[in-house]
Every structure is written in structure tokens, then in C-alpha cells.
Amino acid sequence: MTGIIRIVTIFLFFYHKFANFQTLVPKSLCTFVSFVKMNSVNQNIEIQNKTITLTIKREDLLHPFVSGNKFRKLKYNILKAKELNHDKLITFGGAFSNHIAAVAFACQEAGIESVGIIRGNELVGKIQENPTLLFAQNCGMKFEFVSREVYQNKMSESFISELNTKYGNHYLLPEGGTNVLAILGCEEILINEDAHFDYICCAVGTGGTISGIINSATPNQKILGFPALKGDFLKDEIRKFAKNNNWELIANYHFGGYGKVTDELIGFINQFYMDVKIPLDPIYTGKMVYGVMNLIANNYFPNGSKILMIHTGGLQGISGMNGLLEKKKMNKIVFDE
Template structure:
């Protein structure tokens, strides 16, 4: 996997000028056409480890529109490793071909194992893993969302010396691996803000397992009701943001983060003269699937 150079793109909006705040977006979504954003970073050292230890199969977990599933399938194909996706939701076993994420993952060689939501909750239990090994043979295990020590190591490479000018580093949070990497590599004078896409305070403990510094805080007001929850306000914001800046956002993570950042700017959270860097963690492949859901709910579509 060879990444493209990652630009920091300045966002020019009237409210930023009015509040005398500068906002840039690190376009990690441009890192690779299929293994984009933080998924590239999380997989980088795990793929090296899998090959060094002689594994020929990667096994991981995810839901219907999982960016991690899509990225692992393509990364495995590129690295000539077989991939197995344990997918949450037995009902998908008969309809996965209509799901753009799973269809693409299958085309990239991934084999699926569909399990009930109840069984999925036990995915880290030794008996469950033993059963998977009996079915699929020896495999290199990637956790759901891809977060482990090697993933955090990869995410520590997101920031470069050119990013030392920023006062705030902003990142959306799923499992906490990307945020942990940023916390570890940020300068001591920089504040790292995490915007969780899920409800609940459990993330703090997960982040503390990997984060070595205390220059961070979670902003938990912009999850829109929980993971993969979305409403018309968020859709309108994302479509307007793309129209005004040319930058597409995903509805699960980056859309919520940018909504939060702009809202905080409007509320004077950042003092005049602040420079903010927001990390675009990719995830754009999920828009197609989300638009199918929005159509079913009679909500406006997201611009692709």
C-alpha cells in the first residue's frame, strides 16, 4: 500500500472569517481510492505483522455498511491475503448483493459469515473465536473497527511536522484508535478534540488504553442520537458543506464532526486567531448505502 501525499485543504466560509478562526481539513480520504483515511493507517502495520507471522487469511468483523469491512477486503486483495468478514445481521445473508459495501467487498475476494446480533455481541469470546477457526482455519484477527496497538501506531503517522502550526486537532471517534494515535503524536501545546459518533461514555476507557498524553477531550454533543443515526439537519449541512467547499463528508463520522466544529465556532468555543485541523477519516464508500436507507425513510439524499 503506497499512500498519495495528503494535503491540508483550507475551508473558506463566512462564519470562519467573522469569528477570525482558520479551519483546514487533512484530506486523508484521498490516501487511497478504496483503503481510505484512517482505515489505511490502521491496516498498514497489521498487514505487515500478518505476513511476518505467516498468516494467509485476515478475519474481521463489521456491520452492513462498514468502512472497515470494505477496506480490509481491498487491502487483503492487494496484499494477496484471503479475507473473511463476520457480518452482524443474519438477514443480510439473503440480501447482501443489494448492499453496495458488501457487494464490493465480495468482488474484492471477501468471504462472509453472517451471524445474529446476539451472537455478534459475543464476538470476542474465546469459544466464538475457536468456532470461527474451525470453520475458516488459522487466521490473523483484526478487531471490529481495526483498533489495536499496531493500528494506533499507524494513526500516529497522520500528523506531520507541517501540522505543528495548529492549535486544535479534531477527529471523529468510533473505536478510539485514530484519536489515540493523534493524541500520542500531537505537540504538547496542541489540544486534540474527539467527536464520538456513538452515544455513551465507554470510549474514554478505550482511549486511555492507548493514549500516552492528556492533551485531549471528547465533545459528546454531536452524535445525532447514536451510531449511524442521521436527520434532515445533518443531511442539509453535509450537502451545503460540499456545495460551498467541494469537500464530501460521510454521514457516520466526518459529517457529524464538521457539524460540531462549525457549531462550536459559532458559539465562540475557539478564541479568535485559533487554527484548527480536522482529520477527514474517509468513509465515503458508505454514502451509497446510506442513501438507500434515506430513500426508505423518505429523507433527502446525500450528494455523492
């Protein structure tokens, strides 16, 4: 199993390093991989605290383009869109959105037209400069760029009415992909073999992934969520979908808010790859893993604890993030051997 993990990790490494998500994706490739049920593998991580067992679930290896929790969130939504005979799917996201990239590929594979409502009308005419948007466009996604003010009201009746008038028969998917069907998909992340873990740790964005994990976890497991952004509203979002109360948010590791990074975080991600050869993204999983390691160092977990971290993917955004880091003259994320 370790050999399989290594092979796939090397594939993803070289894809990110050389393809950089900027090369045109052939249509034949976009229809090559079947959108089927899959289970990810667990990989043990050696740590200095020998009384604690640390494992990471490699959801990032599920699919090279529809990675991690995006695979889970999109699975039943794509199937529902096909069932309802919708000829297009509309969704929302930012300039480097993992969701936008994943939706574009999944829709291309499913034979559904995709439309992305993108935050920031300053991006008009700059698709070639943006690896995420270029990838999505190469998979067939059409874009509608809107101002940040309009984007804040994207779910208003008036804006939805405009979409209905303009695009006709379509399937509407929220930003981040979180809805009831997404939760159903995320409930498949944990499998029977994961029942022996005491703690399940995952990053939190819109609350969909952790809600699915909460619903499928055993009663004796504690679910720890690490928000990637500031704000207490996430608790209410999770309560909309979560059926159990065995969860807690650890809100001290967002590094300033959504999309915010520091040299300390980047250094941790680079060192983690050097140590265990697992790439982490800086927006979600990188912050979560940093948080878990910090909690272990500060004796948060009882002796003998078995901890499972969920790697939710998001690696496609690293190229864009490195571009921003370079402009800020900050250290970049480097997955070198």
C-alpha cells in the same frame, strides 16, 4: 496543490455517482495500487470568522478504496499478517462497514484471503442489494453472517475458539481495526507541518484514530474528539492507547447515536459540498465537521485559533445510506456540481 485535490475529488465524486460501489472490481485493479506510506494534503476552508483559521486534512484522498483512517489502521496489520505468514485475515463489521470494504481490498492487494463476520443473519442472500458487501465480495472476501446476539459476544473465548477450529491459521483483526498496530499507523496522520495548529479535531468510533493523533500531537495542541455514538465507554478505550492527556471528547454531535442521521445533518453535508466541494460521510466526518462549525459559531475557540479537522474517509457507505434514507422518505446526500 489545489489542482491535485480537485482532480482526485472529481475522481471520487464520479466513482461514487456512477460506479456506486456496485460494479465488479477487477482483480487486476485490486492488485494495482501499492500499499505504501503516504501523507495527505491539507485544504484551507474559508469561514466568516476571519480570526480563526480552519483547515481539513484530506485523508479521504489517500486511496480510492482503502480510504482515510482505514489506510492507517490496516497498514501495519497487513504487514504483520504477511510477516507471520497468515494465509487469511478475519475481521468483523456491519452491513455498511467502511472497515469491511477496506479490509477486503487491502487483503486482495496483499494476497491474503479475507473473511468478514457480519452482524445480521438477515443479510444472507442479500449481498447483491448491499453496495458495501458486494464490493467486499468482488475483492474476494468471504462472509459469515451471525445474529446480533452472537455478534455481541464475538470476542468471547468460545466464539474465538470456533473461528480457530473452522479457519485454522488466520490473523484476527477487531471490529473497526483498532489495536496497537492500528494506533501506530494512525500516529502517522500528523506530520511536522501540522505542528502549528492549536486544535486537532476528528470523529471517534472505536477510539483508535484519535489515540494515534493524541500520541503524535505536540504538547501544546488540544485534541478534540467528536464521538459518532452514545456512551462514556469511549474515554476508557482511548485511555488504553493514548499516552498523553491533551484531549477531550465533545459528545453533543452524535445526532442520536451511531448510524443515526437527521435532515439537518444531511442538509449540512450537501451545503458543505456546494460551498467547498469536499464530500463528507454522514456517520463520522460529517458529524465532526458540523460540530466544529457549530462550536466556531458559538465562540468556543479563542480568537486566532488554528484548527485542523481530520477527514477520515468513509465515503463508500454513502450509497447504502442513501438507500436507507430513500426508504425513510428523507433527503439524500447529493454531491452534484
